[in-house]
Amino acid sequence: MTRKEAILQAATVLFSQKGYKETSTADISELTKVAEGTIYYHFSNKEKLFxxxxxxxxxxxxxxxxxxxxxxxxxxxxxxxxxxxxxxxxxxxxxxxxxxxxxxxxxxxxxxxxxxxxxxxxxxxxxxxxxxxxxxxxxxxxxxxxxxxxxxxxxxxxxxxxxxxxxxxxxxxxxxxxxxxxxxxxxxxxxxxxxxxxxx
Amino acid sequence: MTRKEAILQAATVLFSQKGYKETSTADISELTKVAEGTIYYHFSNKEKLFxxxxxxxxxxxxxxxxxxxxxxxxxxxxxxxxxxxxxxxxxxxxxxxxxxxxxxxxxxxxxxxxxxxxxxxxxxxxxxxxxxxxxxxxxxxxxxxxxxxxxxxxxxxxxxxxxxxxxxxxxxxxxxxxxxxxxxxxxxxxxxxxxxxxxx
DNA sequence: CTAAAAACCGAGCATTAACTCAGTTTTACT
DNA sequence: AGTAAAACTGAGTTAATGCTCGGTTTTTAG
CATH class of the missing domain: 1.10.357.10 (Tetracycline Repressor, domain 2)
Structure with missing residues (x-):
């Protein structure tokens, strides 16, 4: 699984279970072991990720x-x-x-x-x-x-x-x-x- | 209407329309024209207000x-x-x-x-x-x-x-x-x- | 009228979050 | 191997937020 896919998967779980606002990019970073910067490299911002x-x-x-x-x-x-x-x-x-x-x-x-x-x-x-x-x-x-x-x-x-x-x-x-x-x-x-x- | 009632009313509108996390005590303060300190005087914290x-x-x-x-x-x-x-x-x-x-x-x-x-x-x-x-x-x-x-x-x-x-x-x-x-x-x-x- | 109590204020503190960026590592290709 | 592009990193910046607290105003009661 590519890192981009991992981010997407983690975001799905966290957005659905914690909520959008309640999920920080740091949360996604921690769950995927991918740096925050990488999230923004693949998805320009949090709303685009959603x-x-x-x-x-x-x-x-x-x-x-x-x-x-x-x-x-x-x-x-x-x-x-x-x-x-x-x-x-x-x-x-x-x-x-x-x-x-x-x-x-x-x-x-x-x-x-x-x-x-x-x-x-x-x-x-x-x-x-x-x-x-x-x-x-x-x-x-x-x-x-x-x-x-x-x-x-x-x-x-x-x-x-x-x-x-x-x-x-x-x-x-x-x-x-x-x-x-x-x-x-x-x-x-x-x-x-x-x-x-x-x-x- | 007392200020406490005004706070409760504004919180109802904002929590329902914007969401809990998306509503700041500053928002409630602004809508009611009541200082943030007053909100915490009547309700010990945001969760109690909810x-x-x-x-x-x-x-x-x-x-x-x-x-x-x-x-x-x-x-x-x-x-x-x-x-x-x-x-x-x-x-x-x-x-x-x-x-x-x-x-x-x-x-x-x-x-x-x-x-x-x-x-x-x-x-x-x-x-x-x-x-x-x-x-x-x-x-x-x-x-x-x-x-x-x-x-x-x-x-x-x-x-x-x-x-x-x-x-x-x-x-x-x-x-x-x-x-x-x-x-x-x-x-x-x-x-x-x-x-x-x-x-x- | 006075003094205590209740209500109110808002600047300030500590924390957190989205997002940036200069630099590093990995990949792809010749 | 060499090099350019793509992928990745994480410390740093800026703005916002929940909440506190010392001080002020208003209300209440004798």
Whole structure:
């Protein structure tokens, strides 16, 4: 592993676990055994370093997700969404630091003034919500999912799953204990239900 | 307003909008026109000041919620939860700074080492989830809500609603546009459905 | 009115953090 | 081997921050 990669890796861990402001370049230097000057040789400043971490996070999450969804066949849209939810919770465990980063507030704060950061954050969320939306559209064609607004439904499913993952991030509740209940809830939300089709 | 109250108010705004570490006592001093020494006269240090902000936040949110739920009659559990969801989204708009504070990561980080902070955070979440749980229990007695684990269901409903509120916090999506869809999803999750009762 | 107590002030201290730069080591190429 | 470029180093600079403390003003109570 090159020193540049080591810096990026250490920054990912520290930014996600301690926070951006709370992580000093000295911390990164100590963890990597690389001099502070080297950090600034590879990344012009701390914000650029964070941007690189975020770009790598985007790459990891979107690639992982897209390759999972591409190499699989689903009987219908409902099944696709169930798999997407399952994979989301699996990935949140596997890429714990990356998801922790996205569950912190400072990236969204920085996104207000830094367009590059905003673009990467939006790309990650778009990728995830798009997958759920495609599932809804697919399910509406094959009949496994009822009549409902696809994008909004995707956002709600995403919000539910991500919220539960965050419980774990915040040390409030163990997300995996809710896994079955989330799948059941998803199915209920997506299933055709005459009663609500009329009322909407 | 006393100076102590002014400090507390300014700290709430700054901690929630800028973050804890990013807010200096000089910032608070400037905003309130109160000398830095006065801040330390009323609050022994910055962490104690944050604790006071959190205590006030807990007081505000739990009192608001409890008084809303107490002074109202609901035809059944389902209606109670619908009202709780609606009030949650209303309150998140009214107490924007307080909810923003709870949607940041540092309070939960501090909670790991500071039991007083942990206690207040848990009290807020317990209060909110308890209300949803009570709604589920009530609905299961009056028949408006199906057979399902009350606490877990409450957590999922909470997670869904809070997740959508966070979209707004993070400037990703306007929460209010999803209001109707959330209510519909809630009803679907809570409604008795023979198909899933057996499968669980 | 007076004196003690409470509230308030802000300059100053000690520490820390982002970033620079002049110099050193390593790598790549002929 | 020789040399130029790339990679690396860490002490030093500058600015900011949490907090203290001696002194001043305001409030309170007899």
């Amino acid at each position: 941007l690189s971490v975020l770009e790598q996070t985007r790459e990891l999450i979107t690639k992982e997700f897209e390759s999972y969804m591409e190499n699989r066949q689903f009987r219908n849209g409902m099944e696709m969404i169930e798999h997407a939810v399952t994979f989301y919770m699996y990935l949140a465990g596997k890429l714990e630091n990356q998801f922790l980063l996205l569950h912190r507030h400072y990236p969204y704060k920085m996104a207000l003034t830094n367009p590059d950061i905003r673009e990467n954050l939006e790309a990650i969320y778009d990728c995830l919500v798009d997958i759920f939306e495609q599932g809804v559209l697919m399910g509406q064609q094959d009949g496994s999912i009822g009549k409902m607004p696809p994008r909004k439904t995707a956002l709600i499913i995403f919000s539910m799953v991500d919220g539960v993952v965050r419980f774990k991030t915040y040390n409030l509740y163990d997300a995996s204990a809710l896994f079955n209940d989330i799948i059941v809830s998803c199915r209920k939300i997506l299933t055709t239900d005459q009663k609500y089709e009329e009322g909407a | 604790l006071s902000v959190l205590e006030q936040t807990r007081e505000l949110i739990t009192k608001e919620f409890e008084s809303y739920m107490e002074n109202r009659q609901f035809r059944n559990g389902m209606e109670m939860i619908e009202h709780a969801v609606t009030f949650y989204m209303y309150l998140a708009g009214k107490l924007e700074n307080q909810f923003l504070l709870l949607h940041r990561h540092y309070p939960y980080k501090m909670a790991l080492t500071n039991p007083d902070i942990r206690e207040n955070l848990e009290a807020i979440y317990d209060c909110l989830v308890d209300i949803f749980e009570q709604g589920v229990l009530m609905g299961q007695q009056d028949g408006s809500i199906g057979k399902m684990p009350p606490r877990k269901t409450a957590l999922i409903i909470f997670s869904m609603v809070d997740g959508v509120v966070r979209f707004k916090t993070y400037n990703l999506y306007d929460a209010s546009a999803l209001f109707n869809d959330i209510i519909v999803s809630c009803r679907k999750i809570l409604t008795t459905d023979q198909k899933y009762e057996e499968g669980a």
